[in-house]
Amino acid sequence: MQLSDQIKVLVVEDNEGFAQLLHLMLEELNLKKIWKATSLEEAWSLFNEVAPDLCLIDIELGKGEMEGIHLAEKIRAQSPTLPFIYLTVHYQEEVFKQCKHTSPSSFMNKELSRLTLYQALELALLHQPESEPVVSETQKDLVFPTKSIPWINNRHFFFKVGETYHQFAIKDIAFFYAKGKMTFAKIDKRNFLINVQLKTLEDELFPQFLRIHKSYLVNAKAVDSINLKDSLIEIAEEHLPIGYVYRKDFLDRLKLLK
Numbered sequence: 001m002q003l004s005d006q007i008k009v010l011v012v013e014d015n016e017g018f019a020q021l022l023h024l025m026l027e028e029l030n031l032k033k034i035w036k037a038t039s040l041e042e043a044w045s046l047f048n049e050v051a052p053d054l055c056l057i058d059i060e061l062g063k064g065e066m067e068g069i070h071l072a073e074k075i076r077a078q079s080p081t082l083p084f085i086y087l088t089v090h091y092q093e094e095v096f097k098q099c100k101h102t103s104p105s106s107f108m109n110k111e112l113s114r115l116t117l118y119q120a121l122e123l124a125l126l127h128q129p130e131s132e133p134v135v136s137e138t139q140k141d142l143v144f145p146t147k148s149i150p151w152i153n154n155r156h157f158f159f160k161v162g163e164t165y166h167q168f169a170i171k172d173i174a175f176f177y178a179k180g181k182m183t184f185a186k187i188d189k190r191n192f193l194i195n196v197q198l199k200t201l202e203d204e205l206f207p208q209f210l211r212i213h214k215s216y217l218v219n220a221k222a223v224d225s226i227n228l229k230d231s232l233i234e235i236a237e238e239h240l241p242i243g244y245v246y247r248k249d250f251l252d253r254l255k256l257l258k
Contacts, residue, residue, distance in 0.1 A: 002030040003121060010052035011036045012043040012071060013087065014061055017156050017167060018110055022056065022087075024158065025117055040067045044074060054124060055084035059099060066095075072102035083124035159185065159192040170208065174236035175218040176201050186236055212250050213243035220254065 009031055013019040019036055026034055035050050037043035040061060047055070055075065061068040068086065075082060083105040088095060096107070105124035108116065156167050174186045178198050185192045198217050202209065209217050218235055225234040228251075231242040242250060 003118075003125070005030050005032040007031055007054060007125070008033045008050055008052040009035070010043065010046055010050060010055045012038075012055065012061060012068065013058045014038045015058070017158075021158050021167070022112070022117075025112065025114055028114060029118055029121070040071050043071050047075060053083075054121065055082070057084055057086055059086050059088040059095065066098065069099045069102065072099065072104065076102050085120055085124055157185070159194065170205070171219070171221065173209075173219055174222045175216055175240065176209070177217075177240075178215045186238075188236070207253065210250050210253055211246050213241050213246060216240050223254075226251075226254075 009026060011019060011022055011026075011034060013022065013036070016038075019038070023034055023036065035046050035052070037046050043057075043061075046052075057068045057072055059066055059068040061071065072084060072086075075084065085106045085108055086099060086104045087108055087110060089110050106120045108120050157170050157173060159166055159168060168187055172187055174188075176183060176185050176194075176198060178184075183194050183196060183198060183201070185194055198211070198215075202211050202217050205217070208220060210220050211217050212233060218233065218240065223233050223235050226242075227233070227239075231244075231247065232239045233242060
């Protein structure tokens, strides 16, 4: 399941966590040119600057207002055939009546899977008239500033289970560990496989997570005890080794009472 990496996508979503998840899933479908807006004003500015081939618009954009519909009306006035998909957590008949005049390509609730997202995008692009090509060679490329790990936001981490992503609070992750060429996250008694190196996680999650060993990155707030004699910590009912190279820096950062 892959789409052309030349398709320009504008995501209009004011929920940071969901926007990050959506960005990750779009990248997994081979989409590289992604821009994000969190307000009607920002979205309209980017729309005119980027000239996207497809838009994903949160209907409930704005505090208590359905500003996503207002944005769609502006887009339709300027680009009558541009495909766009509404995102919503309240897909009801009344909502449909309020926005059907904007002629959306589709509606999607926010319980996403990669398959449902791919199908919605494929159908939206499939029904686009030939007079308006998906790719415009004259449009200049813009770089979307993103974190090195797009599935992390300030409070949550998204883990893939099958074709679906599940959200967990970062504070609930006890530690990350490397085994062979794979990296895992420990949450309660579960292990989640992630495709990112410990060093990248260390840079992204510092100072809440500290490196104690070449194979372990731990949540400083989840450490239950430290055995200095044996160079071990207890965390999530497990005993992990403190590597000699990391020992001093780790203990200094914890500011242990003497």
